[in-house]
Amino acid sequence: MAIQLVALAIMALNRQAVSQFFREAPRALVGIVLLSLALPLLQIVPLPAAIWQALPGRELVSQTYDIAGIDGDSWFTWSVDPVRTLVAFCSTIAPAAIIVIGWSLSSPMRLRLALTLIVASLLALLLGAYQLSTANTSGILQAISPDTNVLYATFSNRNSTGIFFVIAAIIVAALPSAGRSGLLLAQIAAGSLMVIATILTQSRSSMALLLVFLAFLTLRLGAHFWAARAPARKDAQTPKGAAQASRKAVYLAAILGLAMVCAIAASLAFGGRASSSVERFANLDTxxxxxxxxxxxxxxxxxxxxxxxxxxxxxxxxxxxxxxxxxxxxxxxxxxxxxxxxxxxLLGPLLVLAWFVWIGMAATRRTGDSDRWLAFGAAASLACIALQSGIDYPLRNEAMLCVAAIMIVLLFPPRRAVR
Structure with a gap:
C-alpha cells in the first residue's frame, strides 16, 4: 500500500508528464495501458442479478447466496471475489506510474534508470551474500521457511530472485560500450556477478534463461566487433577507438568468462553450491x-x-x-x-497478445537509434519474463511488475529532456 500511495503521489506531482503521455504517446500504447488498468476495474462493477447469474460458473455464487440466506436477486460483480480483484488492480498502479512518467524521460535519464536498476541488483546481491553466510538464518525479509543454500536477496521466491538477476545481467551487457578499460572491466565484472547470483538461487528456470543472456551477449559483442571493422557505417565509431574498444571487450570478456567457467566447473567437481544448483535439473517434479x-x-x-x-x-x-x-x-x-x-x-490472453505485439514492434523500430542495444536488452528481458511465465508467475509480485515497467520505458523512442 505504501508503494502504491507513493506512486499516486508521484503522478500527482508530475501532472505535466502524465498529461504528456496521454497526449503524445502512441495511441496503441495508451490503449493497452488503459485496458490493463480497466480490466480489473470492470470486474468489480456491480451487475444486476439477471446479468451476473447468466455468467459461466456463477451457479456456485448463487448456491452460496442461498446457503447464506442472501437474496439471490441482489446485485453482484463480474468477479467472484471483488476484494481480491481490487487488490490486483492496486498492484498495477506502481508499474503504470513508471510507464506513464517514463515516457517523458530523455535518453540520458533512461540510461540513469538502467544504471539504478543495476546498482539495486548489486545491493540485493550483497544482502543475499550476507543471508547465505548465515545459512539464511538472518537477513531474510519475508516470513518464509528458506532453504539454507538458496540465495533469496529481497524476494521470497527463488524464481523471482533468479530472473531479476538474469534481467540485470542483460541490462549490464546492453549498456553503451565503455571507452576506458576500468569501466569496461567493471561492466564485465558486474555481469559475471549477476550470472553467479542466478546460479546461487538454484532456480532451474532462471538458470535456463541464462542462455538468453549468453545469446544476447554474443550478438552484442559481435555487432560491436563488426562496427569496429566497418568504420564507414553511419553508426560506427572512429576506427582506432572502435577497434580498441572491441578488442578490450572481446579479450576481457573471454578472460573473465573462462575464469567463471573454471570456477563453476571446480564447484561442480567438488560438490559446491553450483553442483547443488545443477543437481536440481535431475529432480523435475510433475x-x-x-x-x-x-x-x-x-x-x-x-x-x-x-x-x-x-x-x-x-x-x-x-x-x-x-x-x-x-x-x-x-x-x-x-x-x-x-x-x-x-x-x-478471453480478454486476458488478448491483452497479453497486445503487449507482445507492441513490444516486438517497439524493439524493431529502435534498430537505427544510438541507444538501440539498451532497447534490445529490455526486449530480451521481457522475453525472459514471458518464457518464465510459462512455468511460474514472475509478474505476480510488485517488484517484478515494476522491473517489467522499467523495461517498457527503455523501449520508448529517444526523446528530448522535458523541464
Whole structure:
C-alpha cells in the first residue's frame, strides 16, 4: 500500500508528464495501458442479478447466496471475489506510474534508470551474500521457511530472485560500450556477478534463461566487433577507438568468462553450491503439470469471461482433482497464461497478445537509434519474463511488475529532456 500511495503521489506531482503521455504517446500504447488498468476495474462493477447469474460458473455464487440466506436477486460483480480483484488492480498502479512518467524521460535519464536498476541488483546481491553466510538464518525479509543454500536477496521466491538477476545481467551487457578499460572491466565484472547470483538461487528456470543472456551477449559483442571493422557505417565509431574498444571487450570478456567457467566447473567437481544448483535439473517434479491440467478445466468452467483477476486461489480449490490433492496448496497455477485465462477469460490472453505485439514492434523500430542495444536488452528481458511465465508467475509480485515497467520505458523512442 505504501508503494502504491507513493506512486499516486508521484503522478500527482508530475501532472505535466502524465498529461504528456496521454497526449503524445502512441495511441496503441495508451490503449493497452488503459485496458490493463480497466480490466480489473470492470470486474468489480456491480451487475444486476439477471446479468451476473447468466455468467459461466456463477451457479456456485448463487448456491452460496442461498446457503447464506442472501437474496439471490441482489446485485453482484463480474468477479467472484471483488476484494481480491481490487487488490490486483492496486498492484498495477506502481508499474503504470513508471510507464506513464517514463515516457517523458530523455535518453540520458533512461540510461540513469538502467544504471539504478543495476546498482539495486548489486545491493540485493550483497544482502543475499550476507543471508547465505548465515545459512539464511538472518537477513531474510519475508516470513518464509528458506532453504539454507538458496540465495533469496529481497524476494521470497527463488524464481523471482533468479530472473531479476538474469534481467540485470542483460541490462549490464546492453549498456553503451565503455571507452576506458576500468569501466569496461567493471561492466564485465558486474555481469559475471549477476550470472553467479542466478546460479546461487538454484532456480532451474532462471538458470535456463541464462542462455538468453549468453545469446544476447554474443550478438552484442559481435555487432560491436563488426562496427569496429566497418568504420564507414553511419553508426560506427572512429576506427582506432572502435577497434580498441572491441578488442578490450572481446579479450576481457573471454578472460573473465573462462575464469567463471573454471570456477563453476571446480564447484561442480567438488560438490559446491553450483553442483547443488545443477543437481536440481535431475529432480523435475510433475506437480506443475497436474496443476496445469486442473487449471485448464477451471478456465473452461468460467470461459469466456473468467472468474475475476486475483481469484485463482478461490476457484481452483473447488475443481482440483482428488488424485492430485497433496499436503501442498496450489496457491498459483505456476503458468501465468493458464491463470490469466482462468481469471480474465478471453480478454486476458488478448491483452497479453497486445503487449507482445507492441513490444516486438517497439524493439524493431529502435534498430537505427544510438541507444538501440539498451532497447534490445529490455526486449530480451521481457522475453525472459514471458518464457518464465510459462512455468511460474514472475509478474505476480510488485517488484517484478515494476522491473517489467522499467523495461517498457527503455523501449520508448529517444526523446528530448522535458523541464
Amino acid at each position: 506437480d506443475r503439470t497436474e496443476v496445469w491440467e486442473d487449471g485448464i478445466y477451471v478456465a473452461q468452467r468460467y470461459w469466456p469471461v473468467g472468474s475475476g483477476t486475483g481469484t485463482f486461489d478461490e476457484v481452483f480449490q473447488i475443481d482440483e482433482s482428488l488424485e492430485y490433492v497433496s499436503l501442498a496448496r496450489a496457491g498459483r497455477a505456476h503458468n501465468d497464461y493458464v491463470e490469466i485465462a482462468i481469471e480474465s477469460g
